[in-house]
Amino acid sequence: MNGRLALVFAVALVALAALAFAPFYLGRYQIGLLIGLTGYVTLASAWALFSGPTRYVSLATVAFFGIGAYTVAALNEVLPYPLVLAAAAAIGLAVALVVGLSTLRLAGVYFVIFTFGLAELVRQLVTWYEVNVTGTLGRYIFMSFGPEQIYWQLLALMTITLLISWWIGRNRLGLALKVIGDDEVVATHCGIDIARTKLALFALSAVIITLVGAIQAPRWTYVEPGIVFNPTLSFLTLIMALLGGANRLWGPALGAVPLFLLFEWLSARFPDHYSIILGLLFILIVFVLPGGVAAFAERTFGQRKPDPQTYGAESALSRDTADARR
Amino acid sequence: MLTTAIIAGLVLGGTYALVAMGLTLQYGIARIMNLAYGETMIAAAFAAFVLKNALGLNPMAGLLLVVPAGFAFGYAIYGVMMRPLVARAGDRSALEIDSILATFGLLFVIQGVLLVLFGSNYMSYSYLNIPVSILGANIAANRLLALGLALTIGLTLYGLLRYTRWGTAIRAVAVAPQSAVLVGIDVNRAARFAFALGGALAAAGGVVISMYQTFTATSGVTFTMKALIVVIMGGVGNLLGALSAGLILGMVETFVATYLEPGLTLAATYAIFLALLLWRPQGLFGKATR
Numbered sequence: 001m002n003g004r005l006a007l008v009f010a011v012a013l014v015a016l017a018a019l020a021f022a023p024f025y026l027g028r029y030q031i032g033l034l035i036g037l038t039g040y041v042t043l044a045s046a047w048a049l050f051s052g053p054t055r056y057v058s059l060a061t062v063a064f065f066g067i068g069a070y071t072v073a074a075l076n077e078v079l080p081y082p083l084v085l086a087a088a089a090a091i092g093l094a095v096a097l098v099v100g101l102s103t104l105r106l107a108g109v110y111f112v113i114f115t116f117g118l119a120e121l122v123r124q125l126v127t128w129y130e131v132n133v134t135g136t137l138g139r140y141i142f143m144s145f146g147p148e149q150i151y152w153q154l155l156a157l158m159t160i161t162l163l164i165s166w167w168i169g170r171n172r173l174g175l176a177l178k179v180i181g182d183d184e185v186v187a188t189h190c191g192i193d194i195a196r197t198k199l200a201l202f203a204l205s206a207v208i209i210t211l212v213g214a215i216q217a218p219r220w221t222y223v224e225p226g227i228v229f230n231p232t233l234s235f236l237t238l239i240m241a242l243l244g245g246a247n248r249l250w251g252p253a254l255g256a257v258p259l260f261l262l263f264e265w266l267s268a269r270f271p272d273h274y275s276i277i278l279g280l281l282f283i284l285i286v287f288v289l290p291g292g293v294a295a296f297a298e299r300t301f302g303q304r305k306p307d308p309q310t311y312g313a314e315s316a317l318s319r320d321t322a323d324a325r326r
Numbered sequence: 327m328l329t330t331a332i333i334a335g336l337v338l339g340g341t342y343a344l345v346a347m348g349l350t351l352q353y354g355i356a357r358i359m360n361l362a363y364g365e366t367m368i369a370a371a372f373a374a375f376v377l378k379n380a381l382g383l384n385p386m387a388g389l390l391l392v393v394p395a396g397f398a399f400g401y402a403i404y405g406v407m408m409r410p411l412v413a414r415a416g417d418r419s420a421l422e423i424d425s426i427l428a429t430f431g432l433l434f435v436i437q438g439v440l441l442v443l444f445g446s447n448y449m450s451y452s453y454l455n456i457p458v459s460i461l462g463a464n465i466a467a468n469r470l471l472a473l474g475l476a477l478t479i480g481l482t483l484y485g486l487l488r489y490t491r492w493g494t495a496i497r498a499v500a501v502a503p504q505s506a507v508l509v510g511i512d513v514n515r516a517a518r519f520a521f522a523l524g525g526a527l528a529a530a531g532g533v534v535i536s537m538y539q540t541f542t543a544t545s546g547v548t549f550t551m552k553a554l555i556v557v558i559m560g561g562v563g564n565l566l567g568a569l570s571a572g573l574i575l576g577m578v579e580t581f582v583a584t585y586l587e588p589g590l591t592l593a594a595t596y597a598i599f600l601a602l603l604l605w606r607p608q609g610l611f612g613k614a615t616r
Contacts, residue, residue, distance in 0.1 A: 055419070057426055102603045109359060109422055110603060113558070116361065117551035121596050128589035231547070235434060242427070272442050279434030286427045287410065 019155055023148040031147050033264070035219065038154040039212055040260045043233075044240040044252035045161045046208035049168070050201045052246030053177035056108045060099070060115035061237045063122050064092050064206045066229040068213025070126060073139040073223040081143070085214050092210025093203055095122075100199040123229035130225070138224035141217055153215045161208050166249055168201075177201060232275070236263065239282045245292025254293055329463035331584045332577070337469040339576020340476030341534050345549065346556035346568040347480055348527025352400075354563025355500045355520035358408050359422055361429040363528055363553060364546030365436035370396055370532030371541045372444055378451045385453050385537050389475075392529045400525020404518045407432070412517070433546070440543035450540040468537045475534050479527070484565045496520055500563040548592065555599045561609030571610060 019038075023031050043061060051058050071088035079087065099118065103111040130137045168174040176197050179187040187194055217223060236259070244255025267274050289296055345367060352360050373392045377383040383391075407428055415421035454468040487493035498506045499516045506513050535541060535549075556575055560567025575595065582594040602610070 055423060057423060059430070102600055106603065106607050108419065109426075110558070110607065112359070112426055113551075113554045114599070114603070116554070117547070117592070117596070120547060120551065121592050124589060124592045128587065128593075131589070132587070235430070238427075238430070273438065275434045275441070276438035279431045279436075279438060282431035282434070283407070283428055286424065286431065290424070 016155070016159060020152065023151055028147065031151060032219075035147060035151050035154060035216070036264070037257060037260050038151065038158050039216055040236065040240060040256040041253045042154060042158040042161050042212050043209060043237045044244070044256045045158070045165055046205045046212070047237050048241045048246040048252045049161070049165050049208070050198075050205035051241070052251075053174070053181045054108075054198055054201065055181050056104075056111050056198070056202075057238070058115050058202075058205075059112060059234050059238070060118040060206075061209055061234040062229055062231055063115070063119040063234075064095070064209040065213035065233055066119065066122060066225070067092050067095060068210035068215075069217035069220070069223060069228040070213075070225070071210075072214045072217035073141050073228075076141050076143065076218075085211065088210055088214035089207050092207050096203040096206035097199070100202045104198045104202065105195045119229050119231055119234065123225045126225045126229075138222060140222055141220065143218040145218075147219070150215060150218060154212070157208065157211055157215065162249065162253075164204070169249060173197065173200070232278075235278065235282070239278070239285060242282075242292060243285050243289065245294030245296075248292070248294040251292050251294040327584070329461050330465070331580055333460065333463060333465050334469070334584075335577035335580035336573065337465075337473045337538070337576070338580055339573035340473045340480075341531060341572075342552055342556055342576050343569045343572025344476040344480050344527060344534065345531035346553045346560065346572050347483060347565055348524040348531065349550075349553045350557045350560065350563055350565065350568045351520045351527070352524035353557060355496060356404065356408070356517040356524070357412075357418060357421055357503075358404070358425045358521060359429070360521075360524070361426060361550060362432040362436055362546075363429075363524075364548065364550035365433050365440070366396065366399065366525060366528040366546075367532035367535065367549050368541055368543065368546040369436060369440060370529035371536035372440060372449070372543075373529075374533040374536045375449055375451055378453065385533055386471075389530065389533050392533050393526050396529025396532075397522045397526035399529075401518065401522035403432070403525070404521040408521065409514075409518070412514075433550075437543060437546060444543055446543055448540040448542050449536075451536070453537055466538065472534045472537050475530070479530055480565075480569055483523075483527070484569070487565060551592075552595060555595060555602075558607075559598070559602055559610055561611045564609070564611055567609060567611035 019034075022034060026034070043065070047058060047061055050056065068088045071091055072084055075084045075087055099111075099114060103114045127137065168177070176187070176190075176192045179190060179192060180194055180197060184194055213228065217228070220227065240255040240259045241252040242255065243259060244253065245251030248254075263274075263278075266277055270277065291299075345363075349360065349363050352358050352363070370392050373395070374385050374388045377388040377391065378385060408425065411424040411428060412421060415424055454466070454471060456467050457464040458467050458470060459465075460470075487497060495506070495511045496516050496519070498509070498511055499513050499520070503513055506516070531549075552575065556568055556571045559571035559575070560569070575598065578594055578598060579591045583591050586594075
């Protein structure tokens with residue numbers, strides 16, 4: 001097992017090196033694609049970090065993404081770049097703590113509802129502030145570095161996210177999360193502090209998402225609330241993580257890569273019917289692949305026993321019993 | 327000024343109450359958390375708009391067409407999309423997650439269809455736009471009609487659920503779905519009916535909204551959000567709770583818009599929601615058990 005782990009790490013390292021050197025051989029368009037890909041892999045992995053094991057569906061991805069992007073837009077001429085990123089992360093953390101502290105003690109549905117409207121709330125607040133206090137809506141971002149640097153930053157963030165996800169999967173926190181996702185009553189009896197565990201993970205995931213927004217912001221040059229708080233982003237992240245499988249380390253990445261390329265193609269080919277196709281695709285995934293591709297592959301090829309964590313395993317079970325009854 | 331604000335608040339609140347009643351039926355009885363609820367409303371608003379502009383049909387007559395259509399839509403959606411999810415869900419939280427995800431997809435489908443058909447512009451039509459004087463304040467007749475409709479539909483529904491045998495069966499499902507089966511209630515049929523009724527109420531709410539407000543293809547999300555907050559405020563499955571909570575929310579929003587700043591209405595809504603979550607998550611009128 002240890003040898004296998006070393007092998008996986010070696011392969012991952014080679015792949016990372018190849019990805020890091022890719023910009024030297026690629027044109028501007030391909031680098032843009034790579035930025036989008038890395039960004040979505042990071043977003044989907046960060047989303048799954050919290051929502052996968054706890055099964056709390058967060059619809060607030062774009063709220064944090066937008067907070068990151070807008071912080072950069074607001075502060076890029078005032079502070080040096082590393083401080084701007086730190087400020088974005090701090091704001092994202094503060095918002096995540098407010099949301100988490102008020103909703104995570106309660107049943108999951110309150111959290112979903114709160115996150116559902118959060119992006120719209122933040123967008124309206126930022127718009128109101130800009131119109132009434134600063135008097136300008138929309139800001140410019142001028143950075144001294146090109147798309148390659150954005151790509152490398154995102155690549156680093158993606159690596160860190162995957163490492164965190166891997167590390168959490170095999171320590172006490174990850175185990176605690178799995179118990180919470182399965183049965184909160186059991187978790188309480190095991191002496192797990194449910195609210196604190198959930199809050200910590202939600203905050204971590206939110207900070208990563210905020211940083212993705214902050215790092216990607218210079219790509220736009222011109223930023224206004226309507227652009228950075230686009231709800232489609234929350235939707236895309238969710239569908240990617242679910243397609244791949246939110247409970248596997250590589251699941252979100254597995255969903256993000258093909259779907260991102262598909263979306264690129266769709267938005268170029270069918271700009272008007274884009275969201276209809278997306279919605280139908282998403283419903284299809286919920287019905288056909290409730291546990292994601294990763295869990296499906298494991299079930300089909302039988303490498304590992306199906307694990308009861310996945311969204312779908314339970315339902316498969318109940319379907320089996322229903323069949324047996326007939 | 328004050329009278330105008332109070333009446334405008336009641337009108338808005340009445341509409342919210344009407345809309346939230348549908349959602350509380352869908353969530354409280356059918357156990358489906360429907361995130362595409364606001365989109366159903368907006369679709370109904372567009373239907374009223376088309377009937378008015380293309381066929382010259384007045385919205386009151388439109389209501390008679392659109393509400394049954396909303397019922398049929400809800401009935402079909404439950405049969406095609408929700409029933410399989412209910413069948414495969416092991417417990418309540420699994421169904422909640424599945425229904426949230428499926429209706430989130432549905433939200434984008436309906437919104438996409440509306441965008442293709444009507445574009446992203448703000449729409450409105452003029453109906454009964456004549457001032458009526460009440461207690462010295464001038465109110466458009468269409469707003470008064472909207473309030474009257476909301477109260478009539480809402481109270482009729484409450485009466486039906488409270489005082490008929492059929493309504494009692496539906497409420498039994500809301501309180502104890504497992505035990506309802508024991509006394510001979512077809513839970514599946516009741517759930518499907520409640521979901522369809524929710525669709526009819528969403529359609530009614532959409533038509534009522536279109537009588538006095540502008541709307542766009544993408545404004546469904548805010549309506550869903552507000553309806554959800556009203557549902558939680560009133561206590562899940564509680565119709566009178568939804569009615570009072572809707573009126574409160576409408577008043578608060580109108581007062582914030584009139585005396586503070588129109589751009590902060592959603593923030594006010596959220597402040598109420600936050601306070602509620604910290605203080606009484608079971609709702610103002612709900613019991614401690616969920």
